[in-house]
Amino acid sequence: MKFRMLLLPLALAACSQTPVATNPAPPASTPGTATVAAASTPSVSGSALLGEYHWQLNDAIDSNGNRIDALFVRPAQPLQLDFTADRLNVVNACNNLGAGYSIRKGRLQVGPMISTMMACHDPALSALDNAISQRLRGSVSVNLLSRDNAPRLQLVTDSGDTLSFTGVATAETRYGGPGERAFLEVAAQTVPCNHPLIPGKQCLLVRERHFDEQGLPSGTPGEWQPLNQDIEGYTHTPGIRNVLRVKRFNISNPPADGPSVAYVLDLVVESEKVSQ
Template sequence: MHTPFSRTQPEHSSPRSPHVIRGAKAASAASRGACRPLFSAARFAALLCACALAACTMPTHPDSAAPPADPYNPAATQLLDDTQWELTRWADAGGQLRTIPHGDNGQPITLDFSTTGGQRRVSGFSGCNRYMGTYDLKDGKLSFGPLAGTRMACMGSAGAALEQPYLNGLQHIAKSGVQMTPPQQLQMTLDDGQVLMFTRRGK
């Protein structure tokens, strides 16, 4: 009795489901992500340190280290016409202050500018005698012509000791400037570095 010959049907693989493909891709991506190094705390700390160092080395603006502006404006020297001043401070080149007559300490040394008659003239008290002469204002600098004075003899007073140095200083002004904000002051810097400061009298 013959057994019927049965042919085995070849198995055909069924196509993969789209869902299976997408799942495999997702798993692969997740696997790759797991292999990436994490941003460690040590690297984060190093980054913070680098930022801090950069902030410390930031360049400063040139103006931040600039010295304060000089309040004694040379241009304001042009405003000295018809004003009156009193010597209130005198410092030598090293900053040492001289004793000057002021207030109850004696008759002050004065400096009066006038344009009466159309000519710039100066007069004042120099510590012992009165003096007079001419002055000029050019390019922001105050200068004086030859000065004449009375010939009184004064002995022993602080003003008398200052008279000749004062009159000589008026002939050797290196720089002058005026501070117009109250209290208004006139500053003269002499050739040898001495600084004479005057405060305005009256208005």
């Protein structure tokens, strides 16, 4: 019995937006703070650094110093900003949110926010989309702070709200390359597999799948085989068959008893409850 089917295109279908151009004076830097852009042209190093991390919200206060509770609906899944070359994506809200952006004179210029249209039954979660969208629009002061190898991102809105984010290195940063996109179908039940240190170990049973540019299945699936390693970001639920979009990375100098390839979850494409 299928309870959920989600088949998405290979990229978020959204038009690139032209950012709003403003030219306010850049904020003064404080010691230990690196302003992302201090000239009329975008800072290449600052923009590149934004894309090397997932930026997870750890604090948010308004102009009166009060915590903005509306941005912390799910503590275990903090709001996260992901930056590509010209696009900002918001993760862990109710819907997937995204907008075009640029950086000018220490200001983050954010274009109109585009959102998927999924309904969330929790009112607080539904309100989260608007709470973050209202603070990520127009022109926002942006600062990057790098201390003790722990990058921090700070955004300050014109109304005085201050949002602080912690940088978590992306898989591309950790593994030193863009990786290879692949699709893995994960069987509903795990299977016994050999492991020198874990007697009775259970492994995911997987096979490779193929999809065309429209996101439709194509070609012949690969052979089922045990996967004697984890998929980063994926937690298996017995009885649920999943099709995953993953990124596959080669591991430089892997340990003698470790895998030479890493799999990182990118998207759950399809889920099905399998009756036993």
